[in-house]
Amino acid sequence: xxxxxxxLACAAVCGLCxxxxxxxxxxxxxxxxxxxxxxxxxxxxxDVPTNGWVGVSAGCSNFTARGWSVTNGALVASVGADxxxxxxxxxxxxxxxxxxxxxxxxxxILYFHNAESDAxxxxxxxxxxxxxxxxxxxxxxxxxxxxxxxxxxxxxxxRIVDRKTxxxxxxxxxIVLAPGDGQVEFRNVKIRPFGRW
Numbered sequence: 001x002x003x004x005x006x007x008l009a010c011a012a013v014c015g016l017c018x019x020x021x022x023x024x025x026x027x028x029x030x031x032x033x034x035x036x037x038x039x040x041x042x043x044x045x046x047d048v049p050t051n052g053w054v055g056v057s058a059g060c061s062n063f064t065a066r067g068w069s070v071t072n073g074a075l076v077a078s079v080g081a082d083x084x085x086x087x088x089x090x091x092x093x094x095x096x097x098x099x100x101x102x103x104x105x106x107x108x109i110l111y112f113h114n115a116e117s118d119a120x121x122x123x124x125x126x127x128x129x130x131x132x133x134x135x136x137x138x139x140x141x142x143x144x145x146x147x148x149x150x151x152x153x154x155x156x157x158x159r160i161v162d163r164k165t166x167x168x169x170x171x172x173x174x175i176v177l178a179p180g181d182g183q184v185e186f187r188n189v190k191i192r193p194f195g196r197w
Contacts, residue, residue: 028073028098028187035190043086043175043189046073056083056176067179074100075186077107077179084177085113091172092194095145098187100138101129105182109143112166112173123164125154127184140187148194 026032029046043052047070055066067081090111097109109125125145130137144155149169154162177186 029189031190038192040190040192043191044075044186046070046187052087053084054087056085071185073187075177075189077177077184077186079182081179081184083179085110085174086176087174089172089174090147090191090193091170092148093145094192094194095147095175095190096142097189098140098142099127100140100185101127102183103137105129105184106180107184108176108178108180109145110176110178111145111147112171113176114173123152123166124178125162128156128161142188 029042029044031040031042067078068084069076069078095109095111099107101107106129107127109127110123111125112123125143127143128141130139130141142155142157146153146155147166150165150167152164152166153160154164175191177189
C-alpha cells in the first residue's frame with residue numbers, strides 16, 4: 001500500500017471513529033420532526049415555565065410556585081418546592097418525562113387531577129430511585145404514562161412497571177409534578193393526546 005492509500009485509509013478510519021466518539025444525545029426539551037408529526041406536545045421548552053403551568057397552592061392563573069428553578073436545561077424542584085400542574089386537562093394520552101432524583105429524594109407525577117380537589121385525589125406515578133447497582137448515580141430515568149379509555153399503563157425506561165384501570169373513561173384532569181423530599185429534576189416533559197390525530 002503506497003503512502004496515499006495509507007493516508008486515505010487512515011482518514012476513513014478516523015472519520016468513522018470520530019462519528020462514534022462524538023455522537024451526542026439530542027438536545028433536551030425539543031421535539032423531533034417525527035414526534036411533531038405524531039402529535040406530541042412539549043409541555044416545557046426549557047425556559048422558565050410561566051406559560052402552561054400553575055402552582056397548585058397558589059390558586060392563580062400564572063406560575064407563582066416557590067422552590068422551582070431552571071438549571072442546565074432541567075426544571076429543578078428544590079426541597080420544599082410547591083406542587084405545580086398544567087393549565088390544560090387531558091383525558092386519553094401518552095405522557096413522558098425524564099426525571100432525576102437526588103439521593104434520598106422522592107416525588108410523584110399525578111394525572112387526572114381536578115383543580116378544585118386535593119392533589120392526593122389524582123392517580124399517581126411514584127418516581128422510582130435508581131437501583132443500588134446503577135453505574136451512574138446521576139443518570140436520568142424516563143417515566144411514561146399511557147392512559148387510553150379504561151386502561152392505564154406505567155412505564156419506566158421502556159419497561160412496564162404497573163397497570164391500572166379507571167371506571168369513568170370520560171373523566172379528564174391536569175398533569176401534576178409533585179416533588180416530595182429532596183431535589184427533583186425534570187426535562188423532556190411532553191404529551192400526546194389521543195383522539196386528535
